[in-house]
Amino acid sequence: AYAGTQTRRQARLLRQAQTEFDNASRARGEAQARFDEARAQEALARTAHQDAEIDLARGRARLDTLRSDPTMQDANRLEGAQKEAAARRQAMRKAAEALEEATRRLGLSTEETERAARRMEQAESVLTDLRRQSAAHADATGITAQHGASPLAVSQAPELVELTRQAFDKACAGLRSLVDSRREEIAVLRRRQAEVAQAEAIYARRREIQDERRLEAEEAAGRRTQADAEVEREGRSLVESWDGHFIGLKQLHVDPDDRFSALAALAEWAVALQGDDPARHLLQSAHQHASHALTQRRVEIDNQCQALASENERLSEEGERLEAGADIAPPLPYTRGTSVRENRQGAPLWQVVDFRDKTTATQRAGLEAALEAAGLLDAWISPDGRLQAGDDGRPLLDVQVLERQNRSQSLADWLHVTVPAGCDMPDDVVGRVLSSIACADDDPVDSEAWIAPDGRFRLGSLCGAWGKPAAVFIGHVARATARTRRLAEISERLAELSAELAAAQAMAAQLALDRELADEELRRAPADEALRSVHLAAAASTRQARLASERLADADMKCLVAEKALKAVHEQLAADAADLRLPESPDALRILETALQHYRDAQVRLEQAVHELRLAMPEWQRQRIREDEARGDMRQREEDLAAARIEAEDAFARFDVLRDTVGTKVEELQRQLSDARIAVESGETASKLANEVLRDKGEARAVASQQVETANVNLLQRGEARAQAILKLQQFADTGLLSAALPDIDLPDMDGLWTIDPALTLARRAEQGLSGLKDDDEAWARVQRQISEELTELQRALGALGHQVQADQNDWGFSVNIIYQNRRERPDRLAMRLAEEIAQRSELLTANERAVLENHLQAEIASEIQVDAINRELHKRPTSTGLRYRLVWQPLAEEEGAPIGLDLARKRLLNTSSDLWSVDDRSVVGAMLQQRISAERERADAIDARDAGGTLLDQLARALDYRHWHRFRVERWQEGGWGKLSGPASSGERALGLTVPLFAAVASFYSQGSYALAPRLMLLDEAFAGIDDTARAHCMGLIREFDLDFVITSEREWACYAELPGVAICQLQRREGIDAVFVSRWTWDGRDKTLQADPDRRFAPA
Structure with missing residues (x-):
């Protein structure tokens, strides 16, 4: 992909360069043609311009001659009179139009005046109604006097109009502030009413709390009396118990006088519990004295034993060294x-x-x-x-x-x-x-x-x-004498140490018994928890009674305060209502508040009505003034029209007289002047047009000339770019990437420079051959990212086979060569060589496959099947209930992935010996396996080399792995025959059906080993799920029967069954919130579970 994408991009550069060269050549020809045409058009335009200039000069000379004729003076007088008459007529027409417009404006002004008068009358009527409504609402809210003082309520219309903007806003604000003040007064009274309601609620709540506190005080007083009696009774009992304990002491010594004093102090202490228990203090003092004496004696004995043991160990070690011949x-x-x-x-x-x-x-x-x-x-x-x-x-x-x-x-x-x-x-x-x-x-x-x-x-x-x-040290004789003497001394001293150590240990044992007796006498001392408990109960009852009394007094005080507060807020409400002239009742106050809202609405409408009146009356006055002005303007326009009519008649009379006297000669002269003037104007237009055409043609010729120069330069540049693209394509072909992308393409001679024809032919053929590849920038960027990964993968894969990959970076990208048989080879050539070699080896493999299948593989399959060994293990070891299981090796159907013809071939494969096969048997088995090998080869060729997964040997192993053609099934013996495990059975039987065959498979696997004492280990994670304890014990017995070793992890299973003779257990425990795990070790010997020490413990037990 990398070489193909780069080849197509380089070929596209040459093709684009040729296209650009052809476009530049065509553009240069077109520019030269446009230049020749523009130059011819410019010559024609220059000739036309010269002819137009000559015609214009002839016309101007004729016009000048006509203008110098004497008749022109009369013509000028006649023309002036005509213009004056036309001007007067135009003035008369404008005066008539002005009169008509003034009449129309007067009519409109009259209508506007009538409309303004009606608007003013309506505003006065609305104002009168709203003043009446506002006065009624003001009377209902108690603010009649304040409302009557406002100009908006009492002033006449002219006075309202004469109010300034500030005065009007002040009057409106006064009415609004009147409403706001009344609302504030109502809010004050509302707050007083809320305070009264709150005070009444508080007083009622305080009365309820007062009754509750009185009942609680009475109950707390009764509990206090009962608790005091319980304290007195428990104190007498504790004194009697301590007297009996002191009499029965044996190890701890208490003086009789101290005992009587302690019991008397105890009787007083039991009343108040101030300080420590005197009797316990006396007993603890006696225990401390006894403990101190015993501890001092034990320290002496321990020091003695430690010194004796240390000396004994030191002397024993020294004696062993001396007896072994060591020198001193x-x-x-x-x-x-x-x-x-x-x-x-x-x-x-x-x-x-x-x-x-x-x-x-x-x-x-x-x-x-x-x-x-x-x-x-x-x-x-x-x-x-x-x-x-x-x-x-x-x-x-x-x-x-x-x-x-x-x-x-x-x-x-x-x-x-x-x-x-x-x-x-x-x-x-x-x-x-x-x-x-x-x-x-x-x-x-x-x-x-x-x-x-x-x-x-x-x-x-x-x-x-x-x-x-x-x-002692120098000389063998001296050292031997000293060693003998020292051994005798050590023997004598060791005997003495043994006797002294036995005596010290006996004293330590008796001392431990005395300490236990003293501790026991201290532990058996009477406890004062019951007395303290009743004291706490009495103290709690006393505190509760005191708190109940205090709460009752507090409730009485709060109730009195609430009553006074209620009376005060009632008085404050009455005073404020009288001062504000408002009713005390919330309902009456609510009605007044509604009336105030109505007054506010009327006030808003009143302000709007006054505002409307203030706008309507001035507008009516201004409109009357405009009507008077329109009427005066109409009278002025009538006078102007009469004057204009007189002036027009005078001008027409003068024009008629002049026309009758010199009109004929002037008309002839004017006709000739008009013709000459038209001729001059036509000549000027033609000259101007010819000049513009000449200028346009000159500019077009200059532009065409510049385009010719630009086209010539562009053609030279495109020619150089094409030559450079040819050179780059030749250099790119020299890197070998073009041949790698298109191995079958013919390259021009590489010894000399390429010309355009062979190079362009090569580029077009390359683009045609690689038309299926994308060569845009996005595809090129993706290919560049992939090439580094693929180069690394190639280096890794070939490096593992001992081959070296060399990658060179140049102007055209990566050039990869592989050192194969000490020679640099391009990947495409090496791939061709390897393809030829693979084809040769494939022919050899095809020829020898049948021999391999017949002589080795078939015999191996027919000789032994692991299933038989597992079933033998299962047959030897039925469960305690008599259940037996077996494994069945079932072939898959063809739609489930089995090879075609498996059923027929399987019968041959499972024969007792391959020597019994006939020619037909061998042919059937060989054809089936040959088909598997061919299918595996096609699969390996169809997927990427990185995912193919190995060599031809790996392909052969996958093709002949018959385990993928079968499935295992577990069957159970029931009702005299073998049935499916999924049939009617308990959950324990089904679980056993899945567990026992696994044990048998593991045992069968380990039975194939040559060393009989090797561990037979299996790992069990939460095994025996769904199996009850009895069945689990049987499974554990099967583990022993199969002679297996196991490691199991479980939340509840400890594997402590009598069927297992020995188990090592490691129990892990943790608590929430503690970042630690506690590890305890146990062993099971078939009868008992024993806790073992942790050999890896880093810290000593606490």
């Missing part, structure tokens, strides 16, 4: 780093030396004491005698001894080298170290280190001395 080592200094000597080359000094025979026991003890005190005894010696450092170059936290200058009297005179077997220490290194340490009775001042046989030593400026009875 010098004490470990605290300055040595931990594990600093592990996996380290070398050895300490005491392990690689021994005393010489001449050294006495006293000298040996002194030398070892001096070496140990100086720190040299356990100092480390490296194999090369040098100072050792850590892996990071830092010094080791250890003491090391280095070889120094040899001394004449050295430690080598008293000790000799004895490197043990397996140690990598050279003898000469140890010898040089011994020789560099001075050893004599006197201290040589020039030596760095000095050791004396009597226990003295010096290391530089550090000196000292020590002694010990015998040598």
